[in-house]
Amino acid sequence: MRSKTQFKCNMKLAIISLMFLFFFIMLFRSSTFSFSQNLTKSNTNNLTIISSQEKTSSSSSCHSLPLTQTCTKNPPSLVNALIHYATTNITPQQTIQEILVSSKILEKKSPCNFLVFGLGHDSLMWTSLNYGGRTVFLEEDKSWIEQIQKKFPSLESYHVTYDTKVHQGDELMRIAMENEECKKISDPRISKCELTHKGFPNEVYEIEWDVIMVDAPTGYFDGAPGRMSAIYTAGLIARNKENGDTDVFVHDVNRKVEDEFSKAFLCEGYFREQEGRIRHFNIPSHRARLGRPFCP
Structure with missing residues (x-):
């Protein structure tokens, strides 16, 4: 009787452990995926900002320089x-x-x-x-x-x-x-x-x-x-x-x-x-x- 009861307890403990492990794995994957998404989004945003800055800088440079640069000769x-x-x-x-x-x-x-x-x-x-x-x-x-x-x-x-x-x-x-x-x-x-x-x-x-x-x-x-x-x-x-x-x-x-x-x-x-x-x-x-x- 004690052995059977002990077996049932061990089974319950194993099932609970497996469920906890499964839940932990799912939670970890979700966090990893979310982190990856945020990182990708952050990188994308950074690239967008950098691209925007470069574009602004390029635009600013274009405005400060003539479209066609010419060499002015000395008299x-x-x-x-x-x-x-x-x-x-x-x-x-x-x-x-x-x-x-x-x-x-x-x-x-x-x-x-x-x-x-x-x-x-x-x-x-x-x-x-x-x-x-x-x-x-x-x-x-x-x-x-x-x-x-x-x-x-x-x-x-x-x-x-x-x-x-x-x-x-x-x-x-x-x-x-x-x-x-x-x-x-x-x-x-x-x-x-x-x-x-x-x-x-x-x-x-x-x-x-x-x-x-x-x-x-x-x-x-x-x-x-x-x-x-x-x-x-x-x-x-x-x-x-x-x-x-x-x-x-x-x-x-x-x-x-x-x-x-x-x-x-x-x-x-x-x-x-x-x-x-x-x-x-x-x-x-x-x-x-x-x-x-x-x-x-």
Whole structure:
């Protein structure tokens, strides 16, 4: 009797254990499946988020960049200048500090009309600094013009001659200061002042110049032409402008002619700055406001 009862108890215990095991297995499978689904769903959501972010990023990038990317070329004048100054050991006539005085003005005014007395090793630089504008060079040495034009045909230069000499500076100053015609504002081609240069190309007199650089003609020995008429005529051209002002620079003011003639005819009242051997004047239009004195 005890054995039979014990057998029944053992059977019941076994059945309960099997049912519990079956329930545990089903529960584990369900949990695993649910976890797998959640993981898959989470991965899918993550992939969707990442894909959305990539799409947004891609869309953002597309909006920030042109559909067709193009290569913007450097202007020829700048390319020529970079190559020239990178491959030559010839130093420009002006120092870096002197160049900065006029380059600051060109930065504000360019593209503009820029007249330069003198064709030199710095001519490519001036043309590049006035990119998009018109830069004209006036040179006394015809053979030098031909030499430069072969190398840099894009530079616009004209040959001019001067009939003065440095040793005449004092006499020309005295005559000009005594002659009232030298204080009148008129077209330089009809001016009666002895200092006026009338042999420039017509463009020089007809163009409204925004910036003028006087760095020629030669003036370092008595028999050289000197810059007496160049400085005076530059000032007359500036005053004769229809509207606006003209920035005029004179280089080599350490020399007597450049120093005295710039002060007398570009006027100390129009003086703005000097750095080393370069002097800067800002001359307003005298035609826009009639009655202005020659010097303020």
